[in-house]
Amino acid sequence: MTAEIKNSIKTIIPSVNIVETKNSYVVTLDIPGAIKEKINAKIENNELVVTADVADYFADDSTENTKQYRREFSIADNIDVNSVNASHDLGVLTVTLNKKQQFLPKEISIN
Amino acid sequence: MLVRYQTIPSLFSEIDELLYPSNSIFHRINFSESTRRVAMKDAGDLLNVVMEIPGVRKEEVKVTLHDGVLTVAAERKQPELKESEQWLRNEISYGKFERSIDLPYPVAEDKISATHENGMLRIVLPKAQEAKPKEISIK
Numbered sequence: 001m002t003a004e005i006k007n008s009i010k011t012i013i014p015s016v017n018i019v020e021t022k023n024s025y026v027v028t029l030d031i032p033g034a035i036k037e038k039i040n041a042k043i044e045n046n047e048l049v050v051t052a053d054v055a056d057y058f059a060d061d062s063t064e065n066t067k068q069y070r071r072e073f074s075i076a077d078n079i080d081v082n083s084v085n086a087s088h089d090l091g092v093l094t095v096t097l098n099k100k101q102q103f104l105p106k107e108i109s110i111n
Numbered sequence: 112m113l114v115r116y117q118t119i120p121s122l123f124s125e126i127d128e129l130l131y132p133s134n135s136i137f138h139r140i141n142f143s144e145s146t147r148r149v150a151m152k153d154a155g156d157l158l159n160v161v162m163e164i165p166g167v168r169k170e171e172v173k174v175t176l177h178d179g180v181l182t183v184a185a186e187r188k189q190p191e192l193k194e195s196e197q198w199l200r201n202e203i204s205y206g207k208f209e210r211s212i213d214l215p216y217p218v219a220e221d222k223i224s225a226t227h228e229n230g231m232l233r234i235v236l237p238k239a240q241e242a243k244p245k246e247i248s249i250k
Contacts, residue, residue, distance in 0.1 A: 018199040019192060030203055032163040032230030057150050057161045057231070091165035091230015 010056060010067040022105060024098045025079065031069045032091035033057060039088060041095055043081050048073040050093065078103035149210060156243050158218060158236040162210065165230035166203070174225050174234060179217065183232065184209040216242035 017028040027048070031039065034052035041050045052069040075081065075097070083098035152159040164172065164185055172185045189205035192198070217239035225234045 015202040017201050017203045019190075019196055020199050021193070021196045025199070028203065030165040030230070032165040035229060090167065091163070 009053075012067050012069050014050075014069045014071055016071060024096050027073065027095040027097065029069070029071060029093045029095075030091065031093050034069065034088075034091065034093075036088050039093060041084075041086050041093070043075065043084065046075050048075055048084075048095065048097070050095065052093070147208060147210065149212060151212060153215070156238055158214065158216065158238060160212065160234040160236065162232045162234075163230060164227075164232050167230070169227050172227065172232060174223075174232075176214075176218070176220055176223065176236075179214050180211050181214055181234065181236070182209060182211045183234075218242070 014029040014031050016030075019026045019028075029050055031052045031054070033054040035054075038054065039050075039052040041048065043049075049072050050070070053066055054069070056067045078099050079097045080100045081097075084095065085098075086093060086095045088094075148163050150161045152161075160181065162183055164183075164187075166187045167185045168188075171187070172183065175182045175184070184207070186207045187203075187205045214236065218236040219239050222237045223234065225232060227233075
């Protein structure tokens, strides 16, 4: 039992910011220590799931535990799941989810 | 609305959501633990210090050593929103912060090095000669 606990991966819930812009939602997650290759973002069953594996720098020397950042978001109907971009810089992951065309504000010209 | 807020444990977040429908201090307390943590490791001749500083540019970090106290001062700039933009969730704290650590040993001040990668600041402090481990020969 003790051994199992020792080897389990610690899940960390990253802090998140979300900003709504005219055309999109911009989700920012703090995932310090994660390298690009270990970051995974996917949309499945109407959920955006972000995970990133990192070595636990704060574990004591005798353990080889890793920790995992993980956060899930439900996706609203107005998001175009085919138009999602992600970038990674300074330990911060930014995911931009664009809104579907029909939900964008339209200017109506007056004749 | 983009998200139905989900965390682990989910029960907690559901209650959280009911009690605090908008961004609240409650969230911040809940999540502050995951940022700016510091670890220090004694590696024989070296002291290794690691600090989480996501979102902080290299130019915005200052590391100083004074009287055996290592201080990291940094600033994370708050993104400016345009008029058409709005916050839906704001758990990340911005602004200036400072963290000081008492070093347990004297260090060779001129040999300290620091690197900054993927939101992690790593400082390597070689111990001063008198603080290095010494092997004692047995006669």
